[in-house]
Amino acid sequence: MTEAVFAETIAKDQRVEPRDWMPDGYRKTMIRQIAQHAHSEIIGMQPEGEWITRAPSLRRKAILLAKVQDEAGHGLYLYSAAETLGADRGDLTRRLIEGRQKYSSIFNYPTLSFADVGVIGWLVDGAAICNQVPLCRSSFGPYARAMIRICKEESFHQRQGYELLMTMMGGTQAQRDMVQDAVNRWWWPSLMMFGPPDDQSPNSAQSMAWKIKRHTNDELRQRYVDMSVPQAEALGVTLPDPDLSWNDERGHWDFGAIDWSELQRVISGDGPCNALRIENRRRADSDGAWVREAAAAHAARHQEVAAP
């Protein structure tokens, strides 16, 4: 495959596959985005995972356990997709724990009450779905295909979060207050998940041209706000933005200014939980080293025995 064939594949909306010729920049961008996405899933297990032992009932514990396991699964498909591009999984993990590769800003905030589990399902998984459904049509085949299953599971995750919040909103005043407090803390960070505004997004133009991204950061953020406002109303919570108002002319909800300095701070390592998240990941990596070594030794021995 040559450059012309690559260009034609993109123009015709077909998929680029791992053995096809692709520009170095395309390969680099795909590895960067897929690795960041995989890291987000794996680090994203921590904030909710902290509540597994403290879930208020066996039913809630079983649901949460299954959700966090799904996130591990998403991370693994995504690392596999990155490997099809020549990336090495161990190297990607090293880059993460050495702070050389990013993961989503949202997972650097603490989960202070069980209502946070519901709000992560509703708002964080809701934002993830908005962002990831278009990625099912992303131009790189293994990423697009991984995204189909991931989106199905994310949509289930979102419903479990909403159902949990509905239950809490039908409970005591203290439970309703807990939900409102969690919404107040997670709303603005969830808007930041979509990335910097379009005029400050260095990667968007090229990623849109290569059809890796199908919509800009601001387009998806607006879609998410439009989707979330009626859901908040149905739930009976207030979104913490006094500037939120329906704009008849635009046919969209207007919303207040986002504090972009907060996103920059969190991305550059200075969010409330960055150090803790990375320290936990580093410990899990070193605690698991013997398992990886044993598995590699077993595979090598197996190959030796199988060789004629």
Ligand code: BYC
């Ligand atoms: N946090 O030029 P831009 C989940 C980075 S997991 C941190 O707009 P791009 C879930 C950006 O990567 C959700 N970094 O970039 C799991 C870029 O970095 P470089 C994860 C951010 O790539 C468990 C730089 O800033 N989802 O759902 O065109 C439980 C400039 O930005 C953030 C994905 O990863 C951020 N918020 O667009 C529950 C989706 N925003 O160039 C839920 C896949 C931007 O310095 N990724 N950056 O390395 C994407 O769709 C795109 O990569 C983004 C950014 C829209 C995130």
